[in-house]
Amino acid sequence: MQLLDELRTHRLLAIVRGPDPAAALASVLTLASCGVALIEVSLSGADALAVIRRARAALGPHFALGAGTVLTAADAHAAADAGATFLVTPALAPSVAEAGRVGLPVLVGALTPSEVVQATSAGATAVKLFPASAGGPAYLSALREPFPGTPFVPVGGVDAAGAAEYLRRGAVAVGVGSPLDRKSDGKGKRVML
Template identity: 50%
Template sequence: MTDSTDVTPEGLLAGIRESRLVGIVRGTDGAAAAQAALAAMDEGFRFVEIALTTPGALAAIREVRAAAPAGCYVGAGTVMTVQDVDNVVAAGGQFMVTPSLAESIKESAGRSIPVLAGALTPSEAYEAMNRGATAVKLFPASIGGPGYLKALRDPFPAIPFIAVGGVGLDEAAGYWEAGAIAVGLGGPLFGDAGSGGDLAPMRGRARSFVDLADSFARRTAATGAR
């Protein structure tokens, strides 16, 4: 079975490699989460997930999908079950994200839906890709930091890793330098915006992350690095 999400796993992976950023909204208010996601997109974020643990998350995904700027994509986080996949697809979600080796990985992959699968250990990272993950969400990345990611990539150079968990503005470049294709940003980006907090400071943080990613891309292009 194949579902149309307007983005293929290959297309999502290429876009995330280019942007180096994934936004993660988790809050207590679905309407606020939708507005926070759209605000981040306005500031240059192309990929934003809304965690299913957020009340009203499916309605929020539906709202963001309808209003997202061209070239921006909304996904769902904490996608654990086959039913979750069905619900997210029905709401218009374009990619899935898991915190662990959940049954939703194989389900999403089997339906050609991009999925960023949560893993921490070498065995989990290998198994995530074996189940059809588009990329591995290294979570929580802060446990080992960029040094752990670098060590993990030595035996798995072909696995695309996205560092998530405890990654802020001061840490992002370290993960890119260690080989992460992107960083996932929750609290350090959104703060309390997903629960109705002021969007203005969040917009400022979003611009700072986008500027940092653009600067890193220019620097690596100039030096011929990754």
Template identity: 60%
Template sequence: MDLRAALAAHRLVAIVRGTDPDAALHSIGVLAEEGITLVEISLSGADALGVLERAHRRFGDRVLLGAGTVLTAAEAQAAHRAGAAYAVTPGLGDGVDAARALGMPVLAGVLTPTEVIAAQAAGVEALKLFPAAQAGGSAYLKALRGPFPDALFVPVGGIDETTARACLAAGAVAVGVGGPLVGDAADGGSLPALRVRARAFRDVVREASA
């Protein structure tokens, strides 16, 4: 998988983390129907590896599935076996190294300039700026892009529609959105409400790409 190209094309990573595995799977289906097909399944959700495996079987290449919250080598290996096409980490560590060794592209969590340098040295494909909103949102992203103009930043953490619009305008290649997009759908909540939110975020991305 070419993660760099996927991020540039889709500009939105939906982060699914739920307490109900069946609801999480249904949520991925709704996202796909609404054209949001770059999806991260967080390993901190209930039976996340099972959800990943089932989603991989059901959707195949129609949905680009990644494993999120990959912390350890064992988690990277398990995610790879379950069908993850890429790994997303909250920081640098064994999960990054193991995913790279498996040939999985990595969206690695960073916050500081020192971490950006370390992530680039590790050969990751893109940088998950986390927690983005709490660190200063688009203003902090703009400041980081000064010394790292060619880095592919994906702000994650507290990204709502307004913050997403600002971060994309400030040069983010994409944004990662969990709660403000998925809401409680992956816990068994309303799928029609998820569909409405998906359309709203899809419109934000379209505006930013116009």
């Protein structure tokens, strides 16, 4: 899988997580059926590896299905075994080096310039600017000055209006979670799709 090409082409990485594995799987399948081509299932969700396995079986071997919140070497191996085609980390973690060993591209979380340097030196396919809401689109512009060739994917607090602004300021894609995979039940309660 050419993760960077996929990010540049589709510009959206949907992030699914939650306490209900059946709802998470339904969200993945709904997003895919609506044309979302890059989906990450966060390992912080309940039974996330099973969700990845079932989604892989339903979507086929070529769908860009990733595992997020991959922190340890064991997480990287488990995600690869479950059928993930890419990994996502919230920060520099042991899983970054392990991604190369299991042969998967990795989107590495970073916020500061020092972390951006470390992420790219560690082999990041792209840098997940996280949490993007900490600095907003202006911060992405500031980072792009010393790192003009670094592909950034802002994640964390990105909504529709923010997504357009991040893309305008040079992000290769944006990662969006709860605005995509949650809706209201009409009584103010948030539920999975």
